[in-house]
Every structure is written in C-alpha cells, then in structure tokens.
Amino acid sequence: MNVEKILKTDKKIPLERRTIIHFSLVHNKISDTANAALRPFGVSIQQFNVLRILRGQKGRPANLSTLNERMVTKMSNTTRLVDKLILKGLVDRKVCPSNRRKVEIRITEEGEKMLLQMDKAMEQAENEILANLDRDDLTKLNALLDKF
Amino acid sequence: MNVEKILKTDKKIPLERRTIIHFSLVHNKISDTANAALRPFGVSIQQFNVLRILRGQKGRPANLSTLNERMVTKMSNTTRLVDKLILKGLVDRKVCPSNRRKVEIRITEEGEKMLLQMDKAMEQAENEILANLDRDDLTKLNALLDKF
DNA sequence: TTACAATATTTGTATATACAAATGTAATCT
DNA sequence: AGATTACATTTGTATATACAAATATTGTAA
Numbered sequence: 001m002n003v004e005k006i007l008k009t010d011k012k013i014p015l016e017r018r019t020i021i022h023f024s025l026v027h028n029k030i031s032d033t034a035n036a037a038l039r040p041f042g043v044s045i046q047q048f049n050v051l052r053i054l055r056g057q058k059g060r061p062a063n064l065s066t067l068n069e070r071m072v073t074k075m076s077n078t079t080r081l082v083d084k085l086i087l088k089g090l091v092d093r094k095v096c097p098s099n100r101r102k103v104e105i106r107i108t109e110e111g112e113k114m115l116l117q118m119d120k121a122m123e124q125a126e127n128e129i130l131a132n133l134d135r136d137d138l139t140k141l142n143a144l145l146d147k148f
Numbered sequence: 149m150n151v152e153k154i155l156k157t158d159k160k161i162p163l164e165r166r167t168i169i170h171f172s173l174v175h176n177k178i179s180d181t182a183n184a185a186l187r188p189f190g191v192s193i194q195q196f197n198v199l200r201i202l203r204g205q206k207g208r209p210a211n212l213s214t215l216n217e218r219m220v221t222k223m224s225n226t227t228r229l230v231d232k233l234i235l236k237g238l239v240d241r242k243v244c245p246s247n248r249r250k251v252e253i254r255i256t257e258e259g260e261k262m263l264l265q266m267d268k269a270m271e272q273a274e275n276e277i278l279a280n281l282d283r284d285d286l287t288k289l290n291a292l293l294d295k296f
Numbered sequence: 297t298t299a300c301a302a303t304a305t306t307t308g309t310a311t312a313t314a315c316a317a318a319t320g321t322a323a324t325c326t
Numbered sequence: 327a328g329a330t331t332a333c334a335t336t337t338g339t340a341t342a343t344a345c346a347a348a349t350a351t352t353g354t355a356a
Contacts (some may be wrong), residue, residue, distance in 0.1 A: 001295050008218050009204070015286050016274045019293075020178060025219045026296045027175045030168060044342080056157070064305060070156050072172045076344050079306055084341095101304045101351045126164045132295040138163050144289045145167075147280040148149050148174045190311080212335060227336055232311090241299050249321045249334045300355085307348070318337070325330080 016092030030129055036123035041118050051115050054107035180275055184271035189266050196231055199263050202255035209252030
C-alpha cells in the first residue's frame with residue numbers, strides 16, 4: 001500500500017502526517033474487508049462484536065453498560081444496536097427483575113449458531129487482511145500500537 | 149494502550165485478532181483526537197481533508213471525481229460534503245463552462261485563512277497522538293503498514 | 297416520607313455514510 | 327439527425343453514529 005500513489009500526490013508528506021494518513025487507509029481496508037465478510041449475515045462489525053461479547057458471558061446476561069464497556073468502538077447508542085439484533089432474533093432482552101433500571105441481554109440459540117458461521121467468515125477475512133504479515137511482523141506491530 | 153484491559157477480558161486473544169482489535173482501538177483514539185481538534189472550526193475530518201486537497205490545487209479548480217480520487221476515505225457522497233463547506237463559505241462551486249457535466253470547486257479566501265488555523269490545531273493533535281513514538285518507531289510503523 | 301441525587305436506559309435530533317437510482321450532458325455510432 | 331452509450335454529478339432512502347435531553351428506578355439524607 002503506497003500512500004503517495006493512493007493520494008495521487010508527488011510531494012513528500014511529513015512522516016507524522018504520513019503515518020496518520022497511512023493508518024486511516026489501512027483501517028479503511030480492514031473495515032471494508034470485515035464488512036464484506038459479514039454482509040451475508042446482515043450484521044455490522046459492531047453488531048458482530050456485541051454477539052461475541054454476549055457469547056463470552058457464557059449464559060450470564062449482560063446489561064447495556066457492560067456491553068458499552070467492552071465494545072471496541074464506544075457507541076452512544078447501544079440500545080438501538082441491540083434493537084436490531086433482537087429484530088433478527090439473534091439476542092433477547094428483558095428487564096432485570098432485581099433492579100428494574102437494568103436490562104438483561106442474552107444471545108439466543110439462533111444467535112450462537114449464526115455466530116459460529118460468522119466466525120469462519122471473519123477468520124478468513126483476518127487471514128486475507130494479514131496475508132503479507134508474518135508472526136514477527138504482527139508482534140512488532142502490536143508493540144508499536146501499544147505506544148499510542 | 150493495553151488491549152485486554154480495555155476489553156476487560158483476561159483470556160488471551162489470538163495474535164491475528166488481537167492485532168485487528170488493537171488497530172481499531174488506536175484508530176478510534178486518532179479520530180477522536182482529530183475530531184476534537186477540528187470541533188472549534190465546525191468541520192469534520194473529511195471536510196478538512198477536502199479543504200487540504202483544494203488548497204493543493206493552487207488555484208486550479210477541482211471537480212468531484214478528483215476529490216473522490218484523492219480523499220483518504222472514499223465517500224459516496226462528496227456532493228453533500230461540498231454542500232456543507234459551501235454553506236460555511238469555505239469553498240465555492242460552479243458548473244464547468246467547457247464541460248457542463250462537471251463542476252469546478254475551489255477553496256475561498258476565507259477557507260484558506262481558516263485552513264491555516266486548522267493546520268495548527270491538527271499539528272498539535274498529531275503531536276499529541278504520536279507523543280510516545282520516536283522517528284524510528286514511525287519509520288518502522290510505516291514499513292509495517294505498507295504490508296497491508 | 298419527601299426531596300434530592302445517582303444510576304441505567306431510552307428517545308430525539310442532527311449529521312454522517314452507504315448504496316442504488318435518477319438526472320443532465322457529451323460523445324459515438326449508424 | 328436520432329438513438330445509444332458513457333460520463334459526472336445529484337438525489338432518494340435506509341442505516342449508522344454522536345450528542346444531549348428525557349424517562350424511569352433506586353438509593354440516600356434530612
């Protein structure tokens with residue numbers, strides 16, 4: 001991925017700015033690929049992440065604050081994201097009996113089943129995205145990302 | 149930035165997945181910081197990028213296809229993005245006389261002036277974002293990003 | 297127990313984005 | 327010329343996201 005070529009410019013960009021632009025370009029590529037992998041299932045990356053969090057709860061229900069805490073991208077609007085998943089029958093939600101301010105959100109059986117399929121698609125997408133990076137590259141990249 | 153801490157999980161995540169999640173987290177941090185820097189000017193990152201492209205044209209007008217080509221994030225909707233900038237008086241647009249299918253988009257004087265202010269704010273945001281990375285880190289990071 | 301603050305979620309509203317279809321103009325072919 | 331195709335932009339529509347305000351419930355203090 002050549003930044004200057006993509007931006008169709010020939011003047012050299014300061015390293016700092018170039019890094020940030022480069023970062024955005026890679027991010028776009030990653031999210032395009034991930035979105036394409038999930039398209040057949042009709043869910044967004046965010047929705048997929050919520051399903052994974054719910055599976056990680058192993059039967060215990062999650063409430064909205066928990067989801068928000070653990071989501072990669074914080075949304076102001078987790079209620080409506082969950083609404084979408086309910087509409088698709090992948091999760092259910094009810095009022096928490098012990099504290100009626102809270103809700104209890106769980107992944108359904110159908111959600112679990114479909115999530116297994118999504119996992120496969122996403123793993124393939126991951127491999128596609130990282131095709132040119134070996135383990136050593138990944139380790140180094142993670143170390144650099146830790147500095148942000 | 150510790151991925152596991154942010155996701156509030158204690159089980160170890162496969163390196164591939166971890167890299168991609170890590171990447172998203174850093175991207176969020178970058179765009180939050182950049183957005184905050186631009187907030188006082190009432191423009192989005194995308195709008196800022198378009199203004200920079202127009203300045204790079206050095207007086208020559210740009211049409212929509214050119215903008216789309218050079219934008220970091222491709223939008224389906226550059227017309228409406230330009231509409232916003234026109235409303236703010238930062239760019240103007242007229243029909244191209246030699247080919248009336250095209251439009252000629254230019255940055256206004258006011259746009260140039262405000263862009264200089266935005267540059268300062270963004271430079272500061274860049275420094276903030278990259279505060280813990282030295283030049284060698286940046287070079288290595290760019291090399292790794294090239295592999296995507 | 298009433299008033300007030302804290303907690304958890306939902307709703308309203310404006311803006312952003314994705315994708316497809318529609319519009320208007322120019323070029324080409326017969 | 328008239329029909330067809332290609333080009334450049336705009337519009338419609340649905341969904342996504344950000345931010346603030348509203349609602350409902352619980353906890354606490356006088």
